[in-house]
Amino acid sequence: MPADFDVTIIGGGVIGLACARTLSADRSVLLVEQHGLFGSETSSRNSEVIHAGLYYPPGSLKESLCIAGRKQLYAFCEQHDVPYRRTGKLIVAPSPDHPELNRLEQKAQSLNIPTERLTRQEINEREPHVRAEAALFSPETGILDSHTYMLRLQQEAERQGALLMKRTRYLSGKAENGLWNISLQTSDGEFRVTSERMINAAGLHSHDVAARSGTDTSLLPPLHYCRGHYFSYQGSAPFRHLIYPLPEKDLAGLGIHATLDLGGQVRFGPDTQFINGHSRVYEVSPTLKTKFCRAISSYFPNVDVSQLHPDYAGIRPKLSGPGEPAQDFVIFGDNRPEAAPLLHLLGIESPGLTSSLALADKITARLSTET
Ligand SMILES: Cc1cc2nc3c(=O)[nH]c(=O)nc-3n(C[C@H](O)[C@H](O)[C@H](O)COP(=O)(O)OP(=O)(O)OC[C@H]3O[C@@H](n4cnc5c(N)ncnc54)[C@H](O)[C@@H]3O)c2cc1C
Numbered sequence: 001m002p003a004d005f006d007v008t009i010i011g012g013g014v015i016g017l018a019c020a021r022t023l024s025a026d027r028s029v030l031l032v033e034q035h036g037l038f039g040s041e042t043s044s045r046n047s048e049v050i051h052a053g054l055y056y057p058p059g060s061l062k063e064s065l066c067i068a069g070r071k072q073l074y075a076f077c078e079q080h081d082v083p084y085r086r087t088g089k090l091i092v093a094p095s096p097d098h099p100e101l102n103r104l105e106q107k108a109q110s111l112n113i114p115t116e117r118l119t120r121q122e123i124n125e126r127e128p129h130v131r132a133e134a135a136l137f138s139p140e141t142g143i144l145d146s147h148t149y150m151l152r153l154q155q156e157a158e159r160q161g162a163l164l165m166k167r168t169r170y171l172s173g174k175a176e177n178g179l180w181n182i183s184l185q186t187s188d189g190e191f192r193v194t195s196e197r198m199i200n201a202a203g204l205h206s207h208d209v210a211a212r213s214g215t216d217t218s219l220l221p222p223l224h225y226c227r228g229h230y231f232s233y234q235g236s237a238p239f240r241h242l243i244y245p246l247p248e249k250d251l252a253g254l255g256i257h258a259t260l261d262l263g264g265q266v267r268f269g270p271d272t273q274f275i276n277g278h279s280r281v282y283e284v285s286p287t288l289k290t291k292f293c294r295a296i297s298s299y300f301p302n303v304d305v306s307q308l309h310p311d312y313a314g315i316r317p318k319l320s321g322p323g324e325p326a327q328d329f330v331i332f333g334d335n336r337p338e339a340a341p342l343l344h345l346l347g348i349e350s351p352g353l354t355s356s357l358a359l360a361d362k363i364t365a366r367l368s369t370e371t
Pocket residue numbers: 010011012013014015016032033034035038039040041042043044045046047048049050051168169170171201202203204205209227228229270313314315316317348349350351352353354355
């Protein structure tokens with residue numbers, strides 16, 4: 001019996017949607033999303049920054065997919081009418097010859113990512129409210145409307161014949177006769193489909209979906225959950241570019257930075273707070289203001305505390321715990337001899353949004369080789 005679908009994707013965040021769009025060019029695709037909206041978990045709780053690709057370990061998927069994905073994303077936004085802006089960003093340092101800034105500059109050069117070194121005076125000319133002794137200007141960094149981006153991915157996938165189902169929860173998958181026999185739940189009850197291949201793009205729930213597919217989860221790298229909070233800054237924007245401090249040592253986060261949205265509003269964040277489990281607690285406590293003020297005033301001394309307001313939070317699915325070195329994205333192929341092809345996408349934290357189109361290409365290529 002032929003399968004109902006060539007590929008079934010679990011999870012309708014930006015990664016699942018990008019995979020659906022790429023794979024549906026020449027395959028039948030089903031995507032299931034448990035919520036009533038696509039992209040309502042991590043994909044709508046981030047900074048919406050298109051990263052240049054400066055930060056990640058040499059040779060990592062994060063590095064190569066961010067650089068390739070950034071170029072693809074700008075082209076996609078242009079072609080599909082997704083609002084975006086190449087704002088450029090300043091990474092600021094407290095001393096003129098800061099070793100970390102030098103390292104980032106050398107890395108940018110080795111990767112052919114354009115950057116410009118700025119002195120204190122040049123910073124002052126571009127961003128009079130910023131206090132720093134040196135900065136690296138990255139003109140390739142930008143922002144996008146991630147919601148319109150996901151809508152366009154959905155529309156493209158559907159135009160190519162993919163079936164994208166909301167309010168549909170993946171319950172389990174069993175490999176039978178070389179196919180996946182998949183059990184799904186909607187408000188009308190449970191139903192089954194068969195599929196030749198599966199992709200687990202369930203983000204924070206990746207390990208739960210892996211367990212429901214019969215994968216031995218002890219073989220997977222453990223998942224850690226790290227919340228990041230944001231504060232909005234009311235009133236007119238004090239900056240024209242994105243302003244980033246130097247990244248945190250273990251790259252748990254990029255430091256509490258200032259981003260702009262397409263309406264010109266400034267927000268600060270995200271911080272890093274490891275939490276137990278991924279309970280969807282997204283409130284931002286006003287008590288975090290003190291911590292935010294301290295971090296922000298290191299590069300924006302005139303920050304007006306009364307203009308800072310708790311905004312939103314997102315949760316990073318991380319493969320490194322507190323104090324551990326940053327881990328790469330993992331594409332884990334479940335190679336049980338009795339199972340049909342199944343790829344688990346693990347630890348797709350930042351720069352996942354920027355990398356989404358390149359990651360979808362990578363998964364498409366990988367899926368063709370999995371038998
Ligand atoms: C604070 C923060 C800031 C960030 N900033 C940036 C940035 O500026 N630039 C950048 O490039 N990246 C950024 N990222 C990273 C980026 O947001 C993520 O890499 C990306 O959104 C991950 O998308 P995803 O599709 O893998 O996961 P998700 O968006 O979480 O999607 C997974 C989906 O799977 C669904 N699902 C789970 N289990 C089931 C099930 N059993 N059945 C059906 N559906 C299921 C969920 O409901 C969810 O919608 C940031 C992340 C965070 C947390």
